[in-house]
Amino acid sequence: GSIADPLPAPVPAPYDGSAYVAVGVGEFTVTVAAGGAVNERTITAVGFVPDHVNPVAIKKIQTTVTRVKFLDPPCAVCAGGENPPDTTTAIQIGGSASITANTANGAAYCAGVTPTAAAYSQGTIGTNGSPNITGPSGGSALADHQPTHNFSDFQFKDSDMALLKSLAKANGTYYQGNQTWTSPPPGGIIFVDTPSGNTLTNSSPSTDLITVDVHGNWNSGWNGWLVVAGSIHVSGNITMNGLLYAQNDVTLHGAGGGSITGAVISTNRVDTNSTNVDTDDIGNAPISYNCPSVRTGGGTIPQNWFVKPGTYKEVSGT
Structure with a gap:
């Protein structure tokens, strides 16, 4: 799936952390929130093994993704x-x-x-x-x-x-x-x-x-x-x-x-x-x-999102 840009308010499921998504031997939630700039998003993912009801392992990861800031000047x-x-x-x-x-x-x-x-x-x-x-x-x-x-x-x-x-x-x-x-x-x-x-x-x-x-x-x-x-x-x-x-x-x-x-x-x-x-x-x-x-830039400027260097980290909590 994907989420719209600009970020909608409210953020739709499953990107609001409300849904448990099954994957491999466990499941996870993901929350996407506005970052510190218009071209940034903060993503928080929490994984559970084997599930969130009776987990034996929980890991929470947070990072900031960014893209090149697009300018829309009002002038030539x-x-x-x-x-x-x-x-x-x-x-x-x-x-x-x-x-x-x-x-x-x-x-x-x-x-x-x-x-x-x-x-x-x-x-x-x-x-x-x-x-x-x-x-x-x-x-x-x-x-x-x-x-x-x-x-x-x-x-x-x-x-x-x-x-x-x-x-x-x-x-x-x-x-x-x-x-x-x-x-x-x-x-x-x-x-x-x-x-x-x-x-x-x-x-x-x-x-x-x-x-x-x-x-x-x-x-x-x-x-x-x-x-x-x-x-x-x-x-x-x-x-x-x-x-x-x-x-x-x-x-x-x-x-x-x-x-x-x-x-x-x-x-x-x-x-x-x-x-x-x-x-x-x-x-x-x-x-x-x-x-x-x-x-x-005439088709030369990257349009994709990528992890902002130095922001990937494990954090405590669920």
């Missing part, structure tokens, strides 16, 4: 949510940049998720030149000065970043420090960490402030999540499908004949100037909101 280009005190976030869109969150122009939504705007900022959104920006039906092209709490649902917490780091290490797609890519790296979860491996904060030393430079010819396409504990700079003939996620700034300077399908998120953790331009989309970089691509 999103900036802010983690900027330091007394600083602000800004998006600058210019040239012939194209950003759409409208299905009539190729955007795609997840069930029950409708974006708010094409561009979404905790601070200001400036435009110059002749950009083409289309919001969702019933929404707006630009949504500026959004409150901080609006951003938490589509940002990775430090614990989420740690999980992504571990998955990237296991897949051989973990990098540290500044990177320059003129051709696509492997697809899936790409994690680029600070040189020290420490969490990026607004007090990180300058040696931990990094930029990933993506340019050249990527017209063959790339699918996945590019997650950077720093900044991302994209230019050239780049075709990307999935999520670009930077804990600091994102700069997009044209994509030639390429495109970005999914979402671009800049959380702005490190800033020294309150007028810093955090997401700069200038040129002919077409960005199309696509929630399914964000969730799956």
